Amino acid sequence: MLDVKFIRENKDIVAAGAKKKRIEVDLDRLIALDDKRRELQAKIDEKRAEQNAASNAIATARSDAERQEIIARMQDVKETLRLEEESMQEILKEWRSLMVQVPNIPDISVPEGDSDADNKEVRRWPAQSGVEGGEPVKFDFEPKSHTELLLLHDMADYERGAKVSGFRGYFLKNDGARMVWALERFVQDRFADKGFTPMIVPSLVRREAFIGTGYLPQGEDDLYKTQDGEYLAGTAEVATMGYYMDETLDKNDLPLKFFSFSPCYRREAGSHGKDAKGIFRIHEFLKYEQVVLCEASHEESARLHEEITANAEELLQELGLPYRVVINCGADLGLGQVKKFDVEAWMPSEKKYRETHSSSYFHDFQTRRLNIRYRGEDGALRYAHSLNNTALATPRILCQIVENNQRPDGSIAIPKALQSCMGKETIDHGPGNR
């Protein structure tokens, strides 16, 4: 949410930002409503002042007659006030619904574009991995897809997954399960000394934190909802951001960095047909997320954004997965995001880079909604800034790991970083896998 004063004073900037994001919002309507809101508020305040004065006069009145006279007079004021408050309610209802639709302003460096096809590559690793369109990994055989490879080694069972869990359901078995556990251990270790606070956070989360992070009210269709009214979070970001809701932070503690784990649930409404097979796009998965709260400075947000992006890149490098970083275009940004990098690892079977991490910052868009503040050096309260990026999402990353490490005979070389935890160097047809 933006400050309504800022919207009033910078209508053109806000409008241009919304246009860049391809989001429709009626700012003129909002500002007209805000005028009415302010005008009405002044009237209501005036009546209240009158009431307060009368209330004192009644309490200190010397006679009953005097008292009755004031009460009779105040009955009219009460009626007028009631009508004004009623119209205030109506105005506020529409005002609020428009306010939560106003998108945050994208950074100047965000490219124009209509869809993720317009995202721009920023860098790739290894740096020498070919020109645009070139393949970073050459196979002298036809590489199998992750769907096939996981099935071949009995690492996953999609059919029984669907039988038990429904569409996009899956079981991970044998080295599929072991690799997820090894990856968890791997990412836990790598984040142990980076100054992040490890947390296991709720997936079952109440509405407020979804509104606060910007997933609601727009994303209702993307979320599972319980019969008690909570929602299942699609990322640990929601609960982690909710952690300090309505609190004032100590400036000396900033930046606060969290390494948050949770199961994640996504309805993937509207994604039918996309990635329908395998474990790339699923309803239920596990994710370690980086969440950061910092002081209200663009430079600090930008610096930490690079830092959490670099953290993700380090992991992919150690796993030996070729990747690229793209800057997301305006249309591919969420409501509250100022700027976003997606990190995409190479998928040989598709000859494409596919997303493994998503790194973004929000300035005070989320913290204003969540009411997370800190006291600045000048004593003033400010909304903190917030950022987040994936640390590691499983089982998606298995897709790129098995595809990039496959050999002509179908066996899979296990990345060095996972070998000790998995207790071997190769996945082939052996005991426990067939």
Add this chain to the structure above:
RNA sequence: GGAAGGGUGGCUGAGUGGUCUAAAGCGCAUGCUUGGAGAGCAUGAGUCGGGGAAACUCGACCGCGAGUUCGAAUCUCGCCCCUUCCGCCA
């Protein structure tokens, strides 16, 4: 799921219809005092919104939301959360 009791400022806690403009204590800040600290004394201090150059001033905020009333921290209703006990349970 059942029963009972609660939710008041940074904290403890008083307040059951009208100067509540929220007592008191603790803690905090500043000053006096001191060689320094403590104690003591004095003063001050919340958040959000409106008006104002400012001093200041008006309004809102006692878990949240509705209602009763000229007037609500206080009464009524709904919801949320906490505590204790019972039940269930990894």
